[in-house]
Amino acid sequence: xxxxxxxxxxxxxxxxxxxxxxxxxxxxxxxxxxxKQRPGGHPVFxxxxxKSGEVKKQKRLxxxxxxxxxxxxxxxxxxQTTDVGTYFCAAPRGFQKLVFGTGTRLLVSP
Amino acid sequence: xxxVTQTPRNRITKTGxxxxxxxxxxxxxxxxxxxxxxPGLGLRLxxxxxxxxxxxxxxxxxxxxxxxxxxxxxxxxxxxxxxxxTALYFCATxxxxxxxxxxxxxxxxxxxx
Numbered sequence: 001x002x003x004x005x006x007x008x009x010x011x012x013x014x015x016x017x018x019x020x021x022x023x024x025x026x027x028x029x030x031x032x033x034x035x036k037q038r039p040g041g042h043p044v045f046x047x048x049x050x051k052s053g054e055v056k057k058q059k060r061l062x063x064x065x066x067x068x069x070x071x072x073x074x075x076x077x078x079x080q081t082t083d084v085g086t087y088f089c090a091a092p093r094g095f096q097k098l099v100f101g102t103g104t105r106l107l108v109s110p
Numbered sequence: 111x112x113x114v115t116q117t118p119r120n121r122i123t124k125t126g127x128x129x130x131x132x133x134x135x136x137x138x139x140x141x142x143x144x145x146x147x148x149p150g151l152g153l154r155l156x157x158x159x160x161x162x163x164x165x166x167x168x169x170x171x172x173x174x175x176x177x178x179x180x181x182x183x184x185x186x187x188x189x190x191x192x193x194x195x196t197a198l199y200f201c202a203t204x205x206x207x208x209x210x211x212x213x214x215x216x217x218x219x220x221x222x223x
Binding site: 033045046090098103 | 143145200202213215217
C-alpha cells in the first residue's frame with residue numbers, strides 16, 4: 001500500500017538554527033497535509049498543499065509541494081523553543097483517509 | 111469545551127479485560143476516525159466512519175471494534191486487551207473536503223498489564 005516516508009526521524013538544533021523535514025511518496029499525491037504535535041499533546045493541523053510546486057508560508061514556516069507531487073518539505077527558519085514537537089506529514093489513501101508519515105521529532109536547545 | 115473529547119484520558123487495564131474508549135465531537139463533522147500512536151511508528155488508522163451507518167476497517171483493525179452511536183459519538187472497544195495494545199489512542203474528525211485537516215482529540219493513553 002501507499003507509504004509516506006518522512007526524514008529525519010529526529011533532529012536537535014540550537015535556537016536560531018534552521019530546520020527542515022522531508023516527506024516522500026512512491027506515488028503521486030492529490031494533496032499533502034502537515035501537522036504538529038507538541039510533547040504530551042495531540043496532532044494539530046498546520047496546512048494543506050494541493051498544487052504542483054506549491055509554496056505556502058506561515059510566519060517562519062515554509063511548506064513546499066514538489067513539482068511531481070511526490071514529495072513535500074517543511075522548513076522552519078530561525079527555530080525557537082516553541083517549535084519543539086513532532087511534525088507529521090499526511091497524505092490521502094483512497095477516499096478521504098489519511099496516511100501519516102512516521103514524523104520528525106524536533107528538539108530545540110536555548 | 112474541546113471540539114473533540116476523548117474519555118478516559120488515561121487507563122490501565124489487565125490482559126483479557128474488555129475496555130471501551132469514547133469519543134464525542136461538537137464539530138458537526140460526519141467523518142470520524144480512530145488512530146493509534148506508537149513511538150517511531152507514527153499514527154496508524156484503526157477504524158473510520160463516514161456517517162452513522164458506515165463503518166470501515168483501517169490498516170490495523172484486528173483486536174478492535176467500533177460503534178458509531180450517533181453523528182457525534184464514535185467509540186473504540188478492545189474486546190480482550192493484550193499488552194501490545196498499549197499505546198496512545200486518538201480520535202479525529204473531518205469534514206468532507208478536509209480543507210481544514212483533521213481535528214484530533216487529546217488522546218487516551220492506554221496501558222495493558
